[in-house]
Amino acid sequence: MTPDPSAPAVALPNASAAPAEVDRSRPNYRLLSLLALGHLVIDTNQGSLPALLPYLKTGLGLTYTATGVIVLMSTITSSLIQPLFGFLADKTARRWLLPLSVILSAFGIALSGVAPSYAAVLALVMVSGFGVAAYHPEGYRTATQVAGDRKATGVSIFSTGGNIGIAVGPPLITALITMFGMAGSLGMLLPGLVVAILLMVVLPGLSRPLPARTDGRASAPQTMVGAMTLLVLVISIRSWTQLGFTTYMPFYYLEVLQGDPRMVGTLLAVFLGSGAVGTLIAGPIADRVGHRRFMVSVFFLAAPLAVAFLLVSGVWTFVLLAALGLVLVSTFTTAVVLGQAYMPRNLGMASGLIVGFAIGAGGVGATALGWVADRWGLSSALWISALMPILGCAVSLTLPEPRSR
Numbered sequence: 001m002t003p004d005p006s007a008p009a010v011a012l013p014n015a016s017a018a019p020a021e022v023d024r025s026r027p028n029y030r031l032l033s034l035l036a037l038g039h040l041v042i043d044t045n046q047g048s049l050p051a052l053l054p055y056l057k058t059g060l061g062l063t064y065t066a067t068g069v070i071v072l073m074s075t076i077t078s079s080l081i082q083p084l085f086g087f088l089a090d091k092t093a094r095r096w097l098l099p100l101s102v103i104l105s106a107f108g109i110a111l112s113g114v115a116p117s118y119a120a121v122l123a124l125v126m127v128s129g130f131g132v133a134a135y136h137p138e139g140y141r142t143a144t145q146v147a148g149d150r151k152a153t154g155v156s157i158f159s160t161g162g163n164i165g166i167a168v169g170p171p172l173i174t175a176l177i178t179m180f181g182m183a184g185s186l187g188m189l190l191p192g193l194v195v196a197i198l199l200m201v202v203l204p205g206l207s208r209p210l211p212a213r214t215d216g217r218a219s220a221p222q223t224m225v226g227a228m229t230l231l232v233l234v235i236s237i238r239s240w241t242q243l244g245f246t247t248y249m250p251f252y253y254l255e256v257l258q259g260d261p262r263m264v265g266t267l268l269a270v271f272l273g274s275g276a277v278g279t280l281i282a283g284p285i286a287d288r289v290g291h292r293r294f295m296v297s298v299f300f301l302a303a304p305l306a307v308a309f310l311l312v313s314g315v316w317t318f319v320l321l322a323a324l325g326l327v328l329v330s331t332f333t334t335a336v337v338l339g340q341a342y343m344p345r346n347l348g349m350a351s352g353l354i355v356g357f358a359i360g361a362g363g364v365g366a367t368a369l370g371w372v373a374d375r376w377g378l379s380s381a382l383w384i385s386a387l388m389p390i391l392g393c394a395v396s397l398t399l400p401e402p403r404s405r
Contacts, residue, residue, distance in 0.1 A: 015121050028146035034202065035139050038098055038162025041195040042135045043162040045105040045188060047169030047272060049074055050246045052113060052185065055177060060118050064251075068370025071247050073122050075360045077129025082356020086137035086348035093405035097134045101201040104131030106192020113177065113185025120289065124257055133356065139353035144340055156283030156333040163276035163329060204352070224342040227400050228353065231342060232361075234295065234353055234399065235335050237392040239362020240369075241306065242328055244385030245271065246400030247366045249321075252378045257313055268320065274322040275329025280329035290364050292399050293339040297329055302328045306386035310379070328389070341402035 049071070057067050085097075107129025115121045143158035176184030246268060253259040253267055286294040305327060309320040336354050343350035369381040 010120055018346075023400070025306035028148075031146050032143055032157045034199075035143055036158050037194060038102055038135060038199055039139055039158060039161035040165040040168075041102055041191050042105050042132055043165030044169040044172065044191065045165075046074070046078060046110040046132050047166030047268075048109055048173035048188065049112075049125065049128075049169075050250060051170035051174050051268055052177075054250055054261075054264065055113070056121060056180060059182065060121070062118065064248075064370040064373045065367070066118065066370075068367040070121060070125055071243065071370075072364060072367040074125045074129050075243070075362065075364075075366070078132035079128040079129075079356045079360030081130075082133045082137055082360075083349060083352035085134055086141075086346075086352025086356070087351070088137075088348075096391055097138060099196040101131040101134035101221075102192050102196040104128065104134070104197065106131075106189050106196075109173075110186050110188040110192075113173075113182045117328045119278070122280075126300045137352045137354045139346045140336055140355065141348040144337075144347050155337055156280055157335070159333040160276055160280045163272065163332065164367075166275035167271075167276050170272070171265035174262070178262065222344065222403075224400065224403065228339060228342045228350070229341055230395060230399055231335065232353055234299075234396050235331075236361035236365075237388050237395065238299070238302075238328065238331060238335075239360075240365035241302065241385045241388045241392075243362040243366040244369050244381065244388075245306075245324070248369060248373060248378055248381050252382055253317075256378055257317065267318070270318050271321045271325040274325035274331070275332075278326040278328075278330030279333050283333050286334045286337070290401075291334045291341070292396075292401055295338065295399065296336050296393060296396045298327055298331050298334075299389045299396050302389035303387065303393070306389065310382055338399075338402065389391075 009400075053067050053070065055069065056062065057064075105128045108124045108126070108131065112121050112124045112128070115124055138153065139158060143155050147155050173185060173188065176187045180187070249271070250264045250267065253264065254261060258269070283296065289297075302324065305320060305324040309317065309324060312320060336351055339350040339354040340347050343353075369384060372384065373381040
């Protein structure tokens, strides 16, 4: 039968449209896993520094203030310059930085253990920090683009790789130094080399441009400058607590609680490992209840847990530390996603500001806490850290909701 040309045309469903839409709405788990693996190694190197500090302090005869300066140099190079790398990531992809950054982070931290002087330690920590800074903005920008509609869920996968690395770093370097002495830190080179080679092998495929999305920058609302400023302040406050605990908790455990030196790595692993679990859990919860509401709730819970930790001993030290890490570190993914919602046209810059500048400001806090510890004791420094979430909760209540597209 010949069709009537005068009959109205009937639009048939496009068979290829649905799968494409589904692909855009779901996270690209293969690419997220690759990015998370690099994130794991990068943050294993970064996370090993707190466990290395007691050995450096003893070996080089450092004060707490000088020890805090090591943390400051690490955070300046690994965090405060991340907005610059974020700006560059928004301009054009530089995927070759991914394997290079893994090599730099491993090289710096591995040689720090055998450095002959305090100045050499500072220089090597800065080299490692540059590697950390180069990796994060491009990684977060790409992870957000391939995370589909459930961005907090997808980005939490990428973030969890880093948080696992931060948790693995302390017991790994503690075990290496316990078995081989300070030269054992050179063992940190091996995972860095392996993953850098893996990234170089897959780099051609990783460098292909990502598929265009219909909700791209052209339709994105303008940057919410005031909201982003408040969010940076909130994360800076949170970083005071987290870096305060990771930097000075090992000394508190050894000198105040008279703990076993072999348990320092385990103690940090409990805190940061629980944070990795919290990060993975936080994504779906934040997507469901709202990112701003989740941030406020976490700060509300963190302060009593931190205070309780300083009032207990024995096994409860580990239990409450795990609970604090689970709650406090879980804000990491939510903060990145919320920051990108405030700066939808500059995803790399938003990631650099949250992951870099805001967390780096916590390094300044760690140095100030070292000054407090030298004059009034470790307990005073940790009490300040424990009470900071109260201020964070108050400021987070002022965060506005992101504008809709």
